[in-house]
Amino acid sequence: MVSYKELGLVNSKEIFRKAFEGKYAIPAFNFNNMEQMQAIIQACVEKKSPVILQVSSGARKYANQTLLRYMAQGAVEYAKELGYNIPIVLHLDHGDTFELCKSCIDMGFSSVMIDGSHHSYDDNVALTRKVVEYAHQYDVTVEGELGVLAGVEDEVSAEHHTYTRPEEVEDFVTKTKVDSLAISIGTSHGANKFTPAQCTRDENGVLVPPPLRFDILEEVEKRIPGFPIVLHGSSSVPQDQVAIINKYGGALKDAIGIPESQLRKAAASAVCKINIDSDGRLAMTAAVREVFATQPAEFDPRKYLGPARESLRKLYMHKVENVLGSAGKA
Ligand code: G3H
Ligand code: 13P
Ligand code: ZN
Numbered sequence: 001m002v003s004y005k006e007l008g009l010v011n012s013k014e015i016f017r018k019a020f021e022g023k024y025a026i027p028a029f030n031f032n033n034m035e036q037m038q039a040i041i042q043a044c045v046e047k048k049s050p051v052i053l054q055v056s057s058g059a060r061k062y063a064n065q066t067l068l069r070y071m072a073q074g075a076v077e078y079a080k081e082l083g084y085n086i087p088i089v090l091h092l093d094h095g096d097t098f099e100l101c102k103s104c105i106d107m108g109f110s111s112v113m114i115d116g117s118h119h120s121y122d123d124n125v126a127l128t129r130k131v132v133e134y135a136h137q138y139d140v141t142v143e144g145e146l147g148v149l150a151g152v153e154d155e156v157s158a159e160h161h162t163y164t165r166p167e168e169v170e171d172f173v174t175k176t177k178v179d180s181l182a183i184s185i186g187t188s189h190g191a192n193k194f195t196p197a198q199c200t201r202d203e204n205g206v207l208v209p210p211p212l213r214f215d216i217l218e219e220v221e222k223r224i225p226g227f228p229i230v231l232h233g234s235s236s237v238p239q240d241q242v243a244i245i246n247k248y249g250g251a252l253k254d255a256i257g258i259p260e261s262q263l264r265k266a267a268a269s270a271v272c273k274i275n276i277d278s279d280g281r282l283a284m285t286a287a288v289r290e291v292f293a294t295q296p297a298e299f300d301p302r303k304y305l306g307p308a309r310e311s312l313r314k315l316y317m318h319k320v321e322n323v324l325g326s327a328g329k330a
Contacts, residue, residue, distance in 0.1 A: 003138060004110035008076035010087045011110045011141040015050045016180060016228040016272040024325030025231075025267035028052035029316060030093060030277035032059035034071065035309040036284075041075050042082065043316035047327040050087040052111070052273065055104075056094055069108050086330040091143075093275070101131045105140050113143040113182070121168065128176040136177070143273075146172055147184030149233050150193075161188060166219035173224055180228040180273060183220055185213040187233035191242075191255040191278045199256065212262050214269075221270045228272035235278035236260050236323075238315075244286035248293040255282075260323050267324050274324055280312055287311040 004011070012026070019026050029040045031053055044051040053072050060068060072090040079086050091111040092104040101112040114131040116124035128144040135142045147164030164183040173181060187193065199207040220229065237257025245252055263274060287308040291298060298304065321327045 001106045002108045004090060004108050004140070007073045007090075007108050008088075009072065009090050009108070009110040011139060011179075012052065012089050012091070012143075012228075012273070013141055013179060015087050015089070018329065019272040019326070020226060020228060020270060022325075022329060023268040024329060025271050025274045026050050026052055026089075026326055027316070027320055027324050028054045028091060028093075028230075028273050028275045029280060030054045030056060030059065030275075031071075032056075032063045032068070035305050036280060036312060037071050037075055038078070039280075039309045039312035040316055041078050041088075043313045044086055044320060044330070045079050045082040045084045047317055047320045048084055048086065048330040049320040049324075049326040049328070050089075050330050052089040052091045054091050054093045054275065054277075055109075056277075057092075057096065057100060059093075065103070065107065073108070084330065095131070098127065098130050098134070101142075102134055105135055105138055109140065111141045111143070113145070115145050115182075117145040117148050117182075117184075121172075125172060125175050128172075128178055132177045132179075141179040143180045143182055143230055144172065144176055144178040145182040145184075145230075145232075149184050150188040161186070163213060163216055164220065166216060166223055169220050170223045173227060180230050181220075181224075182230040182232055183217070185216050185231075186210065187212065187231055187258055189233045189278070191235070191237050191252065191257065191282060193233065193235075193237070193258060194256045196254055196256070207256060209256055209259065212258070212266065214265070217266070217269060217271070227270065229270045230273040230275070231263075231266055231271050232275045234258055234263055234266075234274045235276050235282075236263065238279060238282065241279075241282040241286045245282065245289055248286075248289035250285070250289060263323050264325070276319060279315060279319075283311045283315045284308040 095101045116127040148162045150161030291304040
């Protein structure tokens with residue numbers, strides 16, 4: 001058993017308190033390889049932003065949980081070497097069992113999400129409570145979830161999201177004692193968050209997705225004042241990156257994300273953590289495809305992963321500076 005404190009990591013408590021008071025949000029960027037981790041740390045050190053390094057269970061299987069933990073430990077030292085000791089959280093994204101959360105806590109994660117949103121309300125409460133009881137013994141913070149995010153997969157629009165019911169949130173946080181709460185207000189995972197049919201067009205013919213349900217967010221804020229809220233599925237799906245991917249042989253269709261203006265508005269509210277994964281995937285893929293297409297004789301991985309890392313670094317700097325507002329807050 002190793003405590004995150006020995007590794008130089010922090011839990012989310014203090015950074016969320018400051019984010020709430022300062023009306024900005026902490027970036028939670030997913031990572032599963034070295035270049036992503038380097039880009040996240042380079043960008044957040046340069047912009048002096050606190051950061052949440054986020055590991056999904058899929059990432060854990062892909063990269064090996066021990067290696068990822070050592071990478072996060074290395075990230076703390078790397079940040080110092082780059083010249084600024086930013087607060088770094090190592091967080092389990094979408095933990096689905098008590099055992100998985102416990103395993104992460106035992107190996108040095110400073111924060112875990114227990115996503116019981118697909119269970120019945122009572123089962124979600126019981127599972128979340130169990131994780132919180134274990135985590136809090138070690139000062140590890142826990143994120144719970146109420147409401148189900150929609151997923152749009154292939155051509156099928158799953159309009160199955162169940163918006164968070166504000167009337168449940170107070171009871172949920174009181175019973176479970178979670179430290180933050182992910183809610184469902186119209187975001188979803190992946191690069192196809194809306195179908196064109198769900199969008200309108202602006203005067204230039206550009207698709208405009210339906211706005212997030214800020215009315216639900218406001219109602220949640222009223223019922224649990226000062227409580228840190230989390231937004232999943234918050235990639236904006238930059239159309240310039242989609243265009244590069246498709247120009248160089250990709251086949252992304254109807255890729256639509258959350259407009260940055262919506263996320264800026266959310267970041268100024270009780271939303272203290274904004275999850276971004278897909279935008280990083282798009283930036284990496286665009287950069288790699290461009291190198292493959294324009295320099296077909298190239299076969300040194302550094303020659304395509306290097307540009308991918310650089311594109312990621314710029315993306316993350318843009319996010320913390322212009323979307324989340326966390327630049328200069330470390
Ligand atoms: O919420 C999901 C994250 O984007 C992680 O995705 O399970 O494919 O690693 P993943
Ligand atoms: P995106 O797919 O919109 O990047 O969402 C990421 C996320 O919510 C990770 O938990
Ligand atoms: Zn998520």
